[in-house]
Amino acid sequence: MLTGKTLGGRKPPHSPGPHASHQSHDRGTIRVFHREAKDLYDEAFYEIAPGTATNYPCTQKELNASGGANRRTALDARNSKNKTKWFAHPNNGPFIDARVSAREIFDHNNPKRTPSAAEDEAINRLTTGLETAGREPWGPDLAIKAFCDLDKVFFGGRLKGHVCLTWKPDRFFRRDCFANTFYLEDGKCVIHLNAHSIFFLPGDGSSFGQMFSTLLHEMCHAYERVRALELGPTGWSVGRADGHGRNFGTMIHAVNKRAWDLLGLKGDSTLYLRHDYAYDDDPHPAPKQPPPQNPPPRNPSRTAASPKSRQDLRDKASRNVSLDSGTDYTCTQSDLDATGGLARQEYPKDDHGDRNACRRKWFTQPNHGPFIAPRQACWDIFKHNDLCRKPGKLETEAVERLSKAIAAGRRGSWAPDLIIKAFCDLDTVFFRGRLRGHICVRWLPDWSAPGSTTWGTTVLLGEGKCAIRLNADTILLDHRRPFERMFATVLHEMW
Numbered sequence: 493m494l495t496g497k498t499l500g501g502r503k504p505p506h507s508p509g510p511h512a513s514h515q516s517h518d519r520g521t522i523r524v525f526h527r528e529a530k531d532l533y534d535e536a537f538y539e540i541a542p543g544t545a546t547n548y549p550c551t552q553k554e555l556n557a558s559g560g561a562n563r564r565t566a567l568d569a570r571n572s573k574n575k576t577k578w579f580a581h582p583n584n585g586p587f588i589d590a591r592v593s594a595r596e597i598f599d600h601n602n603p604k605r606t607p608s609a610a611e612d613e614a615i616n617r618l619t620t621g622l623e624t625a626g627r628e629p630w631g632p633d634l635a636i637k638a639f640c641d642l643d644k645v646f647f648g649g650r651l652k653g654h655v656c657l658t659w660k661p662d663r664f665f666r667r668d669c670f671a672n673t674f675y676l677e678d679g680k681c682v683i684h685l686n687a688h689s690i691f692f693l694p695g696d697g698s699s700f701g702q703m704f705s706t707l708l709h710e711m712c713h714a715y716e717r718v719r720a721l722e723l724g725p726t727g728w729s730v731g732r733a734d735g736h737g738r739n740f741g742t743m744i745h746a747v748n749k750r751a752w753d754l755l756g757l758k759g760d761s762t763l764y765l766r767h768d769y770a771y772d773d774d775p776h777p778a779p780k781q782p783p784p785q786n787p788p789p790r791n792p793s794r795t796a797a798s799p800k801s802r803q804d805l806r807d808k809a810s811r812n813v814s815l816d817s818g819t820d821y822t823c824t825q826s827d828l829d830a831t832g833g834l835a836r837q838e839y840p841k842d843d844h845g846d847r848n849a850c851r852r853k854w855f856t857q858p859n860h861g862p863f864i865a866p867r868q869a870c871w872d873i874f875k876h877n878d879l880c881r882k883p884g885k886l887e888t889e890a891v892e893r894l895s896k897a898i899a900a901g902r903r904g905s906w907a908p909d910l911i912i913k914a915f916c917d918l919d920t921v922f923f924r925g926r927l928r929g930h931i932c933v934r935w936l937p938d939w940s941a942p943g944s945t946t947w948g949t950t951v952l953l954g955e956g957k958c959a960i961r962l963n964a965d966t967i968l969l970d971h972r973r974p975f976e977r978m979f980a981t982v983l984h985e986m987w
C-alpha cells in the first residue's frame with residue numbers, strides 16, 4: 493500500500509482540484525502532455541483495448557494477462573473460489589523464501605547486469621512510450637498497457653499472468669491511499685490504483701510520475717505474494733505480510749534506482765529499511781536499525797569452545813548413548829533403539845554383504861513402505877513444514893522438548909548424545925515421523941578425504957534403510973559452532 497502521507501501531502505479533496513500534470517525539463521520529472529485531472533479520472537474506468545486511448549505498443553494477450561476483460565470487477569475475484577476467470581494459468585511457483593526473493597529483485601536490477609534482448613525491447617518500448625506521452629495525449633490505460641513491460645524490466649517477467657491491475661474510485665481505499673495490493677490466494681494478486689488520489693494530486697505533483705511510482709511500489713508488494721514462500725499461497729491468511737519491511741525496502745530501492753536511471757522515473761521518496769547488501773554505493777543510506785539493547789552473543793557455543801571442553805565433547809561422542817547419562821533429554825529406550833541402539837559403535841564395511849548384514853542386525857522391522865515418487869516425497873515434506881499447518885499433540889510436545897534442549901544447548905549444556913536422543917523428535921516435527929526405525933545415527937571418527945572436510949554422510953543399507961554418520965572430529969573439534977553444525981548436519985542428512 494502506498495499512502496499519500498509517505499509522499500508528503502494529504503489526500504486531495506473530493507472535488508476536482510487544479511490539474512495535476514505539469515511540464516518540466518528537470519530530470520526525474522517526465523515532461524508530459526497536459527491532461528485535465530477530471531478527464532483522466534473519467535478515462536480510468538473505460539475499457540482498455542490495444543488500439544484505443546494511449547498510444548503504447550501492447551497486445552491483447554498482454555492486456556489479458558493482467559486482468560483483461562474482467563478488469564472492471566477485479567475486486568470480486570477475492571471472494572470467488574475459481575480464479576480461472578481472472579487468470580488463464582495457476583501459479584505453480586516455484587516459490588522461494590521472501591529474503592531470497594528480495595535478493596533476486598536486487599540482483600535483477602543491478603545496473604551492471606546485461607539485459608536480455610527481450611528486456612532491451614521492453615526498455616525501448618517504455619522509453620518511447622514515455623517520450624510519446626510528452627507529445628501526445630496519454631491516459632490511465634498507459635499504466636495497464638505498460639504493465640507487462642515494467643514486469644519484464646524490473647521484475648524478471650514473474651508477475652505476468654498472476655497479477656491483475658485495475659483502476660478504482662476513491663471509496664475502495666483507506667484514507668490517504670494511492671493504491672492497494674490484495675492477495676487472492678493461490679499466489680495471485682490484484683493491484684488497485686486509486687484514480688482519485690493519483691489524478692487529483694494536490695500541489696504541483698505530477699500525476700504521470702505518481703502513477704508509475706505507485707505502480708512500481710505495488711508491483712514490489714505483488715512480487716512478494718506471487719514469488720515468496722512465506723507470503724505465497726497461504727501467507728496472507730496468517731498475517732505474515734512483510735509490509736514495508738527490509739525485504740520490501742530492498743526491492744523498492746533497487747527498482748526505483750533503476751527506474752530513475754533507465755527511464756527518468758522518480759520513485760517513492762520514503763526511506764525504507766533494507767538488507768545490508770543494499771546499502772552499497774548509496775550516498776544517502778536509510779537509517780539502519782539500532783542494535784538491540786542486549787545483543788545475543790554472536791557465537792552462542794563459544795563458551796564451550798576451549799580446547800579442553802572440545803576434547804571433552806569429542807570423547808563423549810564415542811560413548812554409548814543411554815537414557816540416564818549424557819544430555820538430559822526426555823526420550824524413551826524405544827526411541828534410542830529405533831535409531832540404531834546397541835549397534836551404534838559398529839559400522840558396515842564398504843561392501844554390499846556387510847551392509848545387508850548390518851541392516852538385518854540393526855533394524856528389527858523391515859521398511860514396508862508405502863514408497864512414493866521422489867517428487868511426491870518432496871511435496872509431502874514441503875506441505876508438512878508449511879508454517880500454517882496446525883501441528884498435532886505429539887508434534888507440539890516434540891517441539892517443546894526440542895526448544896528446551898536447544899535453549900539449554902546454547903547455554904553450553906549439551907553433549908553429542910543429544911542429537912541421537914532428539915532424532916525421533918526431529919523426525920516427528922520435520923519428517924512426519926517417517927524415518928523412525930529405518931535410520932541409524934552414529935558419531936564416527938573423521939573419515940574425510942585428505943584436503944576436504946566432511947560433516948556427515950548417509951549410507952544406504954538397502955531395503956529402505958540408511959545409516960547417518962556424523963563426523964565427530966570435524967563437527968566437535970574443528971567447527972566454530974559445533975552445536976549448530978551438529979543439528980544442521982543431521983537435518984541435512986535426514987533429508
Ligand SMILES: [Zn+2]
Pocket residue numbers: 493494709713735736
Ligand atoms: Zn506499500
